[in-house]
Amino acid sequence: MYTILIVDDSPMIVDVFVAMLERGGYRPIAAYSGNECLEVLEDVRPDLILLDIMMEPMDGWETLENIKMNSSTADVPVMMLTAKQLTPDEAQEYGAYIEDYIMKPTTHRQLYDAIEYVLKRQEKINLDIEEAKSKGTDSNIIEEYERLSKSADVSRRLLKILESTYNLNDSNVKVGENIQQAIESMEMSIKYQEERLEQISKEYFNLKK
Structure with missing residues (x-):
């Protein structure tokens, strides 16, 4: 339990x-x-x-x-x-420290799904790490994989929240330049994290991402 x-x-x-x-x-x-x-x-x-x-x-x-x-x-x-509501500054400053960002009010199912998603993601990362350790993978690479596996996923989820909050997919809605720049910076960071994670997964973990 x-x-x-x-x-x-x-x-x-x-x-x-x-x-x-x-x-x-x-x-x-x-x-x-x-x-x-x-x-x-x-x-x-x-x-x-x-x-x-x-x-x-x-x-x-x-x-x-x-x-x-x-x-x-x-x-x-x-x-x-x-x-x-989440702001771009908060997403960038605290995204590395959190697992998810759930808006209240929430339903039982939404809450359970969010919790199980976080717990299962960590279980999968732990299994990947144990396999990598058994193969003698460098500890620095393992630490980077663990960090990126979580941060890339969380950042992508936070970006979706921001897109919904600021109606970024609606061409009729105008957002401030600062907000737009912050979100674009976040998108670039996510792209880098995901590319690096894919590289590590293929070269050191033999995983398909």
């Missing part, structure tokens, strides 16, 4: 997600602030954290930074679960 930590400063919202997760067969743990989240992590290692952004006094992004700066919690997967 997977343990999932829910972090939100609204007790009502926490209760809703605790009930949803219990119904889905997960083991939920509740934290009602960023500070309480960090305290819980001193004693408990969850399989995944669902982290709200709009909290006080420590918001979700600051909480995320504290989680990732601590070597004992840096590799705990974090999914942002929030009603706040």
Whole structure:
């Protein structure tokens, strides 16, 4: 049974997600602030954290930074679960630290699918890494593969959210130059990550991506 930590400063919202997760067969743990989240992590290692952004006094992004700066919690997967629309700056600054970005409200099925996607992606990466280690693949290449396997996928998912948020596929909608440039920069970064990941997969992992 997977343990999932829910972090939100609204007790009502926490209760809703605790009930949803219990119904889905997960083991939920509740934290009602960023500070309480960090305290819980001193004693408990969850399989995944669902982290709200709009909290006080420590918001979700600051909480995320504290989680990732601590070597004992840096590799705990974090999914942002929030009603706040994603901005290009946030996608670029925090994309490397999160697993997904889910908008509230969400349905049971959407939540379960998102959680299972993250967990199964990590399981696949772990299997690929174990196989590569058994073949004696250089540790630096393995670390790069692990990082890119997640970051390229997350960045692509974040880009889809931005395209939907700013109606980029609608030619009648005009977006600011700064937003357009940020999204184009993100697209270039994703292209590089995916090309490098494909190269590593073929040369060192014998995988087809």
